[in-house]
Amino acid sequence: MHVAASKPEFVNPEDVSAEVVEHERQIQIDIAINSGKPKEIAEKMVEGRMKKFTGEVSLTGQAFVMDPSVSVGDFLKSVNTSVSNFIRLEVGEGIEKKEEDFAAEVAKITGGNA
Incomplete structure (x- = not known):
């Protein structure tokens, strides 16, 4: 139930791939630099945000939906x-919706007399 509701991507914070961590770290570094904070404070901000990020994207790091404390x-x-793995399926996931102009769709159905 928790996996369906909270959509974690990994089981544990340690399981978050290096690529994902590095991508998020770069985003957080850019945010810290743009905030104008001193370098030492910016580094601590990035570390704290990275710990929070890995917790949010991992099942065991998330707040439990039945008791958020x-x-x-x-x-x-x-x-x-313990949990060693999980699989999450979503209805309609992977289905591509064909985009079509509504007027063109009506014209197609009525034989072009719209």
Whole structure:
């Protein structure tokens, strides 16, 4: 239920790929530089934001939907279990919707007499 509601991409924060981490780190560095903060503060901002990011995109780092005061990882530890993998499916995922002009669609249906 949590996976369907919160759409995590990874099981644990450590599982987030290096490419994803580096991409997000570059975004956060740009934000920190543009904020005009001193370098030391900007570096700490980036580190904090990266920790938050990896927690948000991983199942065990997210707040548990049934009790947001606890993370999914902490809840799993409290019930002495773990998650090794998950699969999330979404209705309509991967289906390409054909874009068509409404007037052209009506004309096509009525034989061009629109």
